[in-house]
Amino acid sequence: MVLTANKPVAVTVADVKADEEGKGFRLVLDAERVTEARFSSLIEEQKWTSTVTAAKTGRLVEPAAPGAFVVAVDAGHGGIDTGAIGSETKMEEKSVTLAFATQLVETLNKENGVKAFLTRDKDEFLSLPERVQIARQHSANLFISIHADTLKQRDIRGATVYTISDKASDHLAANLAARENLSDEIAGVTFKSEPAEVADILIDLTRRETQAFSVNLARSVVSSFEGQINLINNPHRHAGFHVLQAPDVPSILLELGFLSNKEDEKLLVDPVWRSKVADLLAVAVRGYRGEAVANGG
Numbered sequence: 001m002v003l004t005a006n007k008p009v010a011v012t013v014a015d016v017k018a019d020e021e022g023k024g025f026r027l028v029l030d031a032e033r034v035t036e037a038r039f040s041s042l043i044e045e046q047k048w049t050s051t052v053t054a055a056k057t058g059r060l061v062e063p064a065a066p067g068a069f070v071v072a073v074d075a076g077h078g079g080i081d082t083g084a085i086g087s088e089t090k091m092e093e094k095s096v097t098l099a100f101a102t103q104l105v106e107t108l109n110k111e112n113g114v115k116a117f118l119t120r121d122k123d124e125f126l127s128l129p130e131r132v133q134i135a136r137q138h139s140a141n142l143f144i145s146i147h148a149d150t151l152k153q154r155d156i157r158g159a160t161v162y163t164i165s166d167k168a169s170d171h172l173a174a175n176l177a178a179r180e181n182l183s184d185e186i187a188g189v190t191f192k193s194e195p196a197e198v199a200d201i202l203i204d205l206t207r208r209e210t211q212a213f214s215v216n217l218a219r220s221v222v223s224s225f226e227g228q229i230n231l232i233n234n235p236h237r238h239a240g241f242h243v244l245q246a247p248d249v250p251s252i253l254l255e256l257g258f259l260s261n262k263e264d265e266k267l268l269v270d271p272v273w274r275s276k277v278a279d280l281l282a283v284a285v286r287g288y289r290g291e292a293v294a295n296g297g
């Protein structure tokens with residue numbers, strides 16, 4: 001028997017009681033409305049043991065301080081996968097993302113109660129499932145993947161914030177996700193998409209909750225960036241990025257700008273600009289956390 005509610009609820013009573021008239025038993029269920037954040041934490045408590053990807057990272061995980069808000073910062077590409085290449089400077093995307101991610105972790109760690117860490121802290125290849133797995137192993141509350149790709153349309157510039165979806169918001173998003181998802185093939189890793197399990201209702205619920213949080217984070221980032229740094233038209237887009245598939249970690253992919261655009265390229269290699277963007281992201285994370293707390297999470 002499956003009961004569904006169209007608003008977040010928590011079951012307060014679930015009992016089988018003998019019928020007063022002695023004719024068998026009664027199933028008693030009481031449910032009450034709860035906030036989405038409370039609902040999400042209830043789901044969190046009912047952890048499943050199987051993981052979405054079977055990636056083994058072979059890393060020792062240091063648990064974060066109890067109660068810390070953990071942010072996984074993922075420098076896109078690395079090792080054999082250089083990512084895009086700057087048209088003027090010939091700078092590789094993997095170095096741009098690592099420089100920025102390192103700065104972002106430093107900035108976030110200055111925030112009260114935040115523990116940020118890098119999925120990779122050197123020039124090494126990590127498969128997309130490994131990146132997801134590292135975030136989950138650290139019980140990350142957020143996952144932020146950093147990129148700076150190239151586009152054929154060299155005049156397009158500005159930052160974009162992506163959240164995951166099966167259907168891409170537009171062609172540009174679809175093409176970008178397709179290219180990003182090639183990363184594993186470059187290194188000869190075959191990406192196995194997991195078959196859907198029958199008992200996936202819980203995962204599905206979690207995924208929906210996570211998605212709502214990811215969208216909140218993306219909005220928070222866009223509003224923090226607005227008027228401060230260049231944004232692409234419709235700066236919040238979505239597509240099927242494999243690196244954003246953790247069902248239980250709200251995740252965004254941030255294209256800082258495009259290495260195919262001269263102006264963007266100049267900024268991407270500028271430590272002063274990078275530090276400004278890191279500060280704006282810290283503001284966004286603070287805003288997101290504030291909202292989560294206000295909702296009881």
Ligand SMILES: [Zn+2]
Pocket residue numbers: 076077083084093147148149180
């Ligand atoms: Zn990239």
